[in-house]
Amino acid sequence: MLHQIIQATIGGLMIGAAAAWLLLIQGKIAGVSGILGGVVRGQPGAWRWSFLGGLIAAGIIARLVGVTASPQLGAEGLFVLVIGGFLVGLGTRMGNGCTSGHGVCGLGNLSPRSAVAVATFMATGALTVFVLRHLVSWS
Amino acid sequence: MIRTLSPFLLGLLFGAGLVISGMTDPARVIGFLDVAGAWNPSLAFVMGGAIAVSLPAFARARSRPTSLLGGPIGLPDRRRIDTPLVAGAALFGIGWGLSGICPGPALVLLGQDPLEIYAFLASLILGSFVADRISASGTPIAAEPLRGKA
Numbered sequence: 677m678l679h680q681i682i683q684a685t686i687g688g689l690m691i692g693a694a695a696a697w698l699l700l701i702q703g704k705i706a707g708v709s710g711i712l713g714g715v716v717r718g719q720p721g722a723w724r725w726s727f728l729g730g731l732i733a734a735g736i737i738a739r740l741v742g743v744t745a746s747p748q749l750g751a752e753g754l755f756v757l758v759i760g761g762f763l764v765g766l767g768t769r770m771g772n773g774c775t776s777g778h779g780v781c782g783l784g785n786l787s788p789r790s791a792v793a794v795a796t797f798m799a800t801g802a803l804t805v806f807v808l809r810h811l812v813s814w815s
Numbered sequence: 816m817i818r819t820l821s822p823f824l825l826g827l828l829f830g831a832g833l834v835i836s837g838m839t840d841p842a843r844v845i846g847f848l849d850v851a852g853a854w855n856p857s858l859a860f861v862m863g864g865a866i867a868v869s870l871p872a873f874a875r876a877r878s879r880p881t882s883l884l885g886g887p888i889g890l891p892d893r894r895r896i897d898t899p900l901v902a903g904a905a906l907f908g909i910g911w912g913l914s915g916i917c918p919g920p921a922l923v924l925l926g927q928d929p930l931e932i933y934a935f936l937a938s939l940i941l942g943s944f945v946a947d948r949i950s951a952s953g954t955p956i957a958a959e960p961l962r963g964k965a
Contacts, residue, residue: 683837764914
């Protein structure tokens with residue numbers, strides 16, 4: 677557990693540093709759902725492609741050094757994964773942000789909107805896992 | 816050049832942070848959300864660590880007229896807590912709880928190339944376009960575009 681907490685803190689500092697520099701150098705918010713939303717809608721801005729390319733490259737490098745994707749991915753079946761993806765896309769577009777935009781950037785910007793969003797998605801996320809793990813208990 | 820290259824390097828740093836922190840592991844994410852079970856609180860430190868850095872950066876950005884590259888800093892300036900915000904965040908949380916994947920890790924996982932991630936990302940993008948349709952239909956659940964402070 678301590679090991680995971682140290683990893684989480686180091687990873688978090690890296691994520692925060694990337695968001696901080698994107699803001700100060702480029703003047704942009706490191707909200708991944710918003711950046712992805714801009715790319716798939718053909719909005720101008722090469723920086724969007726570049727940032728998303730960096731995220732994908734991190735995954736490629738991870739795989740090259742032997743960090744493969746968790747076998748847990750899609751363990752509940754493809755149907756649950758696809759429904760989950762749909763709701764993530766719908767909800768982040770509607771609510772204007774995800775874990776990075778509202779969590780890392782919005783809370784960093786002391787935004788009350790983001791505080792409400794983070795509290796809400798944490799609560800419904802926990803509730804969903806509660807229902808699936810402890811009420812339906814198929815996994 | 817720097818305008819295009821620096822976001823790539825920052826995306827790389829962001830993505831590496833997601834991998835190291837455990838955010839790209841759906842099992843760890845679901846363990847974090849499983850407060851009534853074998854709760855694994857370690858992922859709270861991801862947001863804690865990230866905000867420890869982003870907080871001073873945003874304070875700094877608010878007092879600067881432009882970014883280091885000379886462009887405007889696009890600080891969100893909306894304050895209103897409305898239905899789309901809460902409904903959207905609620906739906907996102909359900910999707911996150913079902914899959915254990917949020918948008919940043921989804922793109923890192925695309926690089927790690929498990930087959931399932933293509934299905935996840937395709938339905939994520941479809942869901943975002945459905946949100947646009949709902950928004951365009953004029954129901955109260957309509958998201959305003961982000962406005963930058965010029």
